[in-house]
Amino acid sequence: MAETEMMLMRRGHRIEGEAQDCRSQRYHQDEDSSEDSAGDSSSDEEDTESLTSEASEMSENKGTRRSRRSKVTAATSEDLEASSESYFRAHSGGVVTSDHTLSRLAKPKMDQKELDTILRTAENSNNDEKENLYVEHTRLFHKWMVQLSNGFNLLLYGLGSKRHLMESFRSKHLLDFHHIVINGFFPSLAIRQILSAISEDVLESKVTARGQQEQLELIKSELEKKNEPVFIILHNIDGPILRVTKNQNLLSSLAQISCVHMIASIDHINAPLIWDQGRFCCFNWLWYDVTSYQDYTEETSYENSLLVRQSGALTLSSINHVLKSVPPNVQGVFNILVEAQLEHKDDISYSGMTFQDLYQRCREAFYVSSDLTLRAQLTEFKDHKLLTFKKGIDGAELLSIPVESSTLQEFKQEDM
Template sequence: MESNDVEDEEFGFSRNYFLAKELCGSGKKSARKLSEIGVVDEQELRDAYTKIESKHEKEIGDLVSSYRKSYSEWAFVLRCGFGLLMYGFGSKKALIEDFASTALTDYSVIVINGYLQSVNLKQVAVTLAELLWEQLKMHRKSTSESQPKSQQPFLTRSMDDLISFLDGPHLEDDECFVCVLVNNIDGPGLRDSETQQYLSRLAACSHIRMVASIDHVNAPLLWDKKMVHTQFNWYWYHVPTYAPYKVEGTFFPLILAHSGSAQSVKTASIVLQSLTPNAQSVFKVLAEHQIAHSEEEGMPFNNLYTICRERFLVSSQITLNAHLTEFKDHELVKTRRNADGEDCLYVPLTSEALQKLVQEITQ
């Protein structure tokens, strides 16, 4: 309790959302652009990203191995019919998989990686059913029961069928089950409510036990009371590891690489290079005009048409329009009104970025 009070004092000011809102007001005055940081070249950044040294490697190792002595308890709780839910800061992928490979060796285990962009849950259910089928067959052989009649392959069955097979009363003892490890059950691939419903129904099956990890602070909002209490039946464990989210973070954009102008110049030049030389030249006319008159709203359509005609780039307004439509589709060109009420064309890039782009396409 004492430590809580200390926290209260230390972070008391951050507690208040409205205070935070006020702070934001004062923050705006000193607003600085992200581009002012002086971001290094994207490739260099990515190289450095792969080579980040982690701090406290020894302590992290100690922390993670300190959980090893709880493995037997976890396995026991799992056998009792609870689902294990691991939370706390740090990647828990290695921890869970280590747990499975040490303490769950008697059972079949399958791993679902929720951090992937999409997960085929039907395939998961099919695999689970096949594993259970194998396990049951082994069991029947050892107890010399009669083999059940051959049945429809799992792949062609519906999800409901598969779930009722996994939930079916095949054996008297509960010890015959398949473990499902879900890394990031709150991950992007599993976040929608339909998938969560299926997962909860899977978790509720008598022959399935589930071990999952969450990272998002609001992950419990994915589940309603029924799912949490009767289907997943979670037993929460707070296991911070502080291990880097290496694999889990693969699909997130680097904040400094993505929003920099480097990215947009690169993509724009790729688009432009795939167009015809005439189209490129039209774009260049527009770009040069914008560089020369950077304070203006843009270039009126008629001016552009006149210049392009003079240079024999287009023969009619229709062809010019075709080019412009192409540019607009790729967000290379936008229109806005100037003070005279004329529609002006402009390239949504800064002057420096535009210069760089023009250089790239002239090469």
């Protein structure tokens, strides 16, 4: 019994010792873990502080960069303003132009006759080459006749005047047919003249109509009844008067008539732009390049030249051209107006001849038989801007020619 108790006591002491050892080990482990946690927290605080410092440094760097950029931008804008100001300051002076003008020439300007004489006597270069081109184009005449008879119309283009070539074609192939020649470059040309020429020269009758469209319909019906070919030679269909849309519509309608055949020329670089698709189809053109390098002598005779002294020569040529296209009795009416205006050329208060006075003098000269006939004849000159109508103080109708007296005097001398 005593031995058993002793063994139990020793085992109890051993168990208590082991328990104390376990407690001490746990205590030491807890202290180590607390120290480690304290170290970890301190390291985290250090990392946070370092990140905060880096962020502040980056923000400071960005601010520095922005300030530098703003300084550079401001400097650049200032430089641009300075350079632009210096540029406009340098070019703000007066524009320097040459003083070599026509007025400095020994003979700065001449009259129209002198200019025409100089142009005629001037030497032409490459005459042989021009002649070869002309001969080459004349070989197309028979082909043109075949194409015209098959319902096509011809449009001639190219550098140089085509007037001589078209006149040659007319004289060689069209003399046996009804044909009319139209100078589209004439500045006072009216579409009504073209329709009247067809009525009088081809139909040999005066078609009376209220408007141009009605007159065109009457001409169309009469031509279809006769069923004879009519050739229209139209120099410069792109002329300043004919290029108007209304006139082009009438010409395209005229070209659609089965017995009408048209040969036209163009010289303006933008001439095809005057036709839309509808009018272009109505004309049914065949295009031919007939470059001739010939001078535009006739086509430019009505244009103002810088070398010509403006003394009424252009107006005088217009008057002569219009009078050649009217009957003798209409020419007589115009001469009465010219004489009346020259009689009062020194009278400042003279505003024109009254219609009644003109009618009375025309009746005495047997130019007209009624006032309606006289008005119809005066419309020809009004359309060409060679006559103006206005009301007087007493309500009377006054007629005057808007041309200088010196030009009218020159016209009378030529007429005599």
